[in-house]
Amino acid sequence: MNGRSYYRWILDLASRNPLNITYTPGHLEEVSIPARLNFEADHYASSAQRRLHDVPTAPIPTFFMDEFTFYTPDDGWIESSICTFVEKALILSASKKASAGHQQRMALHLYDSKPPPDFPYTMAYSAYSAVVQLYARSGQLPTADLLYSRDKLNDPRCRAGCQAIEDQHHIFVDCPRYDDWRVKAAEDVHRRTNSKLAEKDVEETERTGLLLAAKSLFLDNDTLWPLHYSSYYLGHIPPFDHLIPKKVGNSEGLTRTRLAHHIANDWHTVSIRLAGRIWGDWQRRMAQTTDTRRRS
Numbered sequence: 445m446n447g448r449s450y451y452r453w454i455l456d457l458a459s460r461n462p463l464n465i466t467y468t469p470g471h472l473e474e475v476s477i478p479a480r481l482n483f484e485a486d487h488y489a490s491s492a493q494r495r496l497h498d499v500p501t502a503p504i505p506t507f508f509m510d511e512f513t514f515y516t517p518d519d520g521w522i523e524s525s526i527c528t529f530v531e532k533a534l535i536l537s538a539s540k541k542a543s544a545g546h547q548q549r550m551a552l553h554l555y556d557s558k559p560p561p562d563f564p565y566t567m568a569y570s571a572y573s574a575v576v577q578l579y580a581r582s583g584q585l586p587t588a589d590l591l592y593s594r595d596k597l598n599d600p601r602c603r604a605g606c607q608a609i610e611d612q613h614h615i616f617v618d619c620p621r622y623d624d625w626r627v628k629a630a631e632d633v634h635r636r637t638n639s640k641l642a643e644k645d646v647e648e649t650e651r652t653g654l655l656l657a658a659k660s661l662f663l664d665n666d667t668l669w670p671l672h673y674s675s676y677y678l679g680h681i682p683p684f685d686h687l688i689p690k691k692v693g694n695s696e697g698l699t700r701t702r703l704a705h706h707i708a709n710d711w712h713t714v715s716i717r718l719a720g721r722i723w724g725d726w727q728r729r730m731a732q733t734t735d736t737r738r739r740s
């Protein structure tokens with residue numbers, strides 16, 4: 445239990461104190477002595493919160509802790525369930541480790557934080573898009589630059605004939621081979637977003653910002669993407685809530701939140717499908733043409 449030692453301390457103090465603590469209903473209109481004392485006690489307890497620097501600090505009751513208690517420099521003494529604590533600490537440390545470096549692939553705090561739709565991950569017939577995303581996030585898609593760095597390819601340049609280095613970003617965002625697919629996917633996102641906004645009677649003039657963002661989802665864009673380059677293929681979508689008009693329809697709040705959620709779902713779904721489609725095609729072509737012989 446959290447703060448277990450404090451409860452033990454209070455119970456100990458109560459057991460050694462001759463005063464008898466009894467329950468008294470706290471009605472303001474009551475004028476009985478217990479009610480007035482209760483009111484006084486409430487008053488001092490509440491005002492103490494505003495005068496923290498005047499209240500002497502109580503020691504941490506290590507003297508009422510279990511003989512062996514876990515401790516970390518960041519969190520102090522851990523008296524809650526250690527299983528839950530360790531699990532959360534591991535998740536936190538793994539996500540911290542992944543967010544720094546690795547070309548910021550997992551800097552999740554920069555992107556839209558709405559949870560992605562379940563369907564492509566739990567219900568889809570083939571989880572290919574999810575697998576591509578997992579490999580992309582881990583930086584393990586066998587692109588030419590990766591194969592080259594592992595000495596399995598002689599040239600890190602794009603195998604479709606571009607002069608650029610073939611990394612994940614090149615294939616998914618820059619390589620002209622997939623320009624048409626990206627344009628079509630952007631039109632799809634644009635159409636879906638526009639019809640969602642129309643459903644909520646958003647004026648055409650107020651749709652511009654969001655529709656422009658929808659069209660730029662698969663392009664490097666300084667104003668839309670936090671790191672200036674598109675990372676749709678990692679399953680990220682850029683923050684866009686500020687582009688939704690404050691007043692959606694006749695109501696604020698819930699309708700707006702729902703609209704944002706639906707738009708995020710659309711953007712995410714189209715993004716991971718496009719990434720899956722591109723990688724599927726790339727892999728098929730490269731399997732036919734690439735010589736990945738070992739040199740050892």
Ligand SMILES: [Zn+2]
Pocket residue numbers: 602603604605606608614618619620621
């Ligand atoms: Zn290329």
